Amino acid sequence: MELRHLEYFVAVADARNFTRAAEQLHVVQSGVSAAVKALEAELGSPLFERTSKRVDLTDAGRALLPAARATLDAARAARDAVDDVRGGLRGSLRIGTMTSVGLVDLPALLGEFHRRYPDVTIRLAVNPSGSRGLVEALTAGSLDLALVSLPGPAPAGVAVTPLASAPLVLVVPGDHRLAGRRSVPLAELAEEPFVDFPLGYGNRAVVDRAFDAASLRRHVVLEVTDVGTGADFVRHGLGVAILPLFVVPDASDLSMLTIDDTDLVWPMAVAWSATRAPSAAARAMLGLLDATAA
Secondary structure (H helix, E strand, O other): OOHHHHHHHHHHHHHOOHHHHHHHHOOOHHHHHHHHHHHHHHHOOOOEEEOOOOEEEOHHHHHHHHHHHHHHHHHHHHHHHHHHHHOOOOEEEEEEOOOOOOOOOHHHHHHHHHHHOOOEEEEEEOOOOHHHHHHHHHHHOOOOEEEEOOOOOOOOOEEEEEEEEEEEEEEEEOOOOOOOOOEEOHHHHOOOEEEEOOOOOHHHHHHHHHHHHOOOOOEEEEEOOOHHHHHHHHHOOOOEEEEEHHHOOOOOOEEEEEEOOOOOEEEEEEEEEOOOOOOHHHHHHHHHHHHHHO
16 A cells, blocks of 8 residues: 555545545646555445545545544654754645635745745645634644634644734724714624624634624624625625724725624634644744744
8 A cells, every 4th residue: 555545545535526636736637546546446445436526435435534644644754754854844734724814924924934945835725614614624634734713712632822813893884874983882783784704714703602692693694705805795785794803994985893892803823633743844834823923
């Protein structure tokens, strides 16, 4: 059984698609298909159910996946040990990120990391389930690190280091009844239509907790997945929104208010698996993030 076969199998399992897996691995699709077929032949069992629309793991594939990840992690640790002796850092680093991370200059961060460690390949990924989906990917082993927003205690099996935080503000259209006011109590928003984000997003969790603590209900009329576009939906009259301050444009057709009876803060952190030792590349990125946050 070759490590390459296991690596290709895990890539297909994560992508649920042979073409996307090949793109992520920077190899031709026929090579991925051949490696998976060779692994299936060696194990005597199909690992994927293939249809014209998607690829799913079989029972044998689901049983193999955690063992394959553990084997690849062990091989990576062995390479890291040799690289430490040779004085170089190689391999790959899989980072999950939110759609808007304005508190950290992500391109600048990755550029600095690349200058320091040019032989490490960086792979970025987003998740439609927001921070919750990124945490699930960490615990499943498909990510090494993730930039997340996790209000409250860290989930089981995940280690977290806070990086920064931003206040959340109420954003309303310029012609809204609340426009021009500086602040508003939470209770006054109970009947407002809200533009918000899916369950699993950190800012949604902060706002939901505030309304629950005040025993208030609210009406979410539209869910969007890109925090950076939230103010645009407010501008066009689809509802009000509570957004991180850094994504709200300075525009005359929008009005920003604080919530005067609760402290709404959007936290940002870096997370990694607490059950697997981070790779040398992940440790290097954690050190760079720590220096950036400081």
